[in-house]
Amino acid sequence: MQWIPPINPKRYHLEELLAARSVSLDWLNSGDVDPYNPANVARYSITEAAKIVPVHYRASMVDSPEILTWLRELVDAAREDQAERCSPVASVTLGRSMLLLGPTGTGKTHQAYGAIRELAVTGVAARWVVTTSADMYAALRPRHGIDSEAEFLRYRDARILLVDDLGAERKPTEFTEEVNFRLINWRYEHQLPTLITSNLVRKEIAERLGDRVTSRLIEMCEPVVFKGPDRRRGEAA
Numbered sequence: 001m002q003w004i005p006p007i008n009p010k011r012y013h014l015e016e017l018l019a020a021r022s023v024s025l026d027w028l029n030s031g032d033v034d035p036y037n038p039a040n041v042a043r044y045s046i047t048e049a050a051k052i053v054p055v056h057y058r059a060s061m062v063d064s065p066e067i068l069t070w071l072r073e074l075v076d077a078a079r080e081d082q083a084e085r086c087s088p089v090a091s092v093t094l095g096r097s098m099l100l101l102g103p104t105g106t107g108k109t110h111q112a113y114g115a116i117r118e119l120a121v122t123g124v125a126a127r128w129v130v131t132t133s134a135d136m137y138a139a140l141r142p143r144h145g146i147d148s149e150a151e152f153l154r155y156r157d158a159r160i161l162l163v164d165d166l167g168a169e170r171k172p173t174e175f176t177e178e179v180n181f182r183l184i185n186w187r188y189e190h191q192l193p194t195l196i197t198s199n200l201v202r203k204e205i206a207e208r209l210g211d212r213v214t215s216r217l218i219e220m221c222e223p224v225v226f227k228g229p230d231r232r233r234g235e236a237a
């Protein structure tokens, strides 16, 4: 982890987030050149988050209490693990997963990218891998010059993973079923925190993802259901 000089909160759309979480700018920009100082970890995480959060969601914040609780648990677990292992940096390790459900435009992706930004300002390191399920399948399709298995391991072993739009494909194929099962089963068995969003309603989940994936998701994830109008259309509630 490299040392990051003091950052301008405006540049990273942080003013509201820092105020909401009572994180002072003095703290964020504090510390000497020790890269393991939590304030530097936060600055580093903020710059890394800015690379993976799409422009559209660059100012996103979490307002779901369930997701905020989940993030607090991850932070607490990371700090406990750091104390136990006398490690220089608190990093997200094991934890529960979340399944954000709801129709289009209800704010699932907004919350998911908000979670990345929220975690960044805590000073706990989180190495996110971020994908939509469609992009993941595309990246994993066997083709010349690509080691699909190595690519798969990047998702499977991510310390914390966002899979946006799981189950969005019209028709599951043997290929997507196998990827889903291998991915979810591994992350279930190893208790690797995973943030999943999906447009599926509960009763469609088993139909689309199969019983074995669904059973694991039910045990490993807390579901959060988003309701309301499509915010993109600005429809009245």
Ligand SMILES: Nc1ncnc2c1ncn2[C@@H]1O[C@H](COP(=O)(O)OP(=O)(O)OP(=O)(O)O)[C@@H](O)[C@H]1O
Pocket: 056, 057, 063, 102, 103, 104, 105, 106, 107, 108, 109, 110, 111, 198, 199, 231, 232
């Ligand atoms: N809490 C929020 N505050 C401000 N804007 C929001 C909030 N939640 C969502 N939005 C905005 O509403 C729009 C729809 O949100 P988002 O993209 O998260 O929906 P979604 O549930 O992921 O939809 P889809 O299922 O189609 O992917 C976006 O423009 C997003 O930035």
Ligand SMILES: [Mg+2]
Pocket: 108, 109, 110, 164, 165, 197
């Ligand atoms: Mg979305």
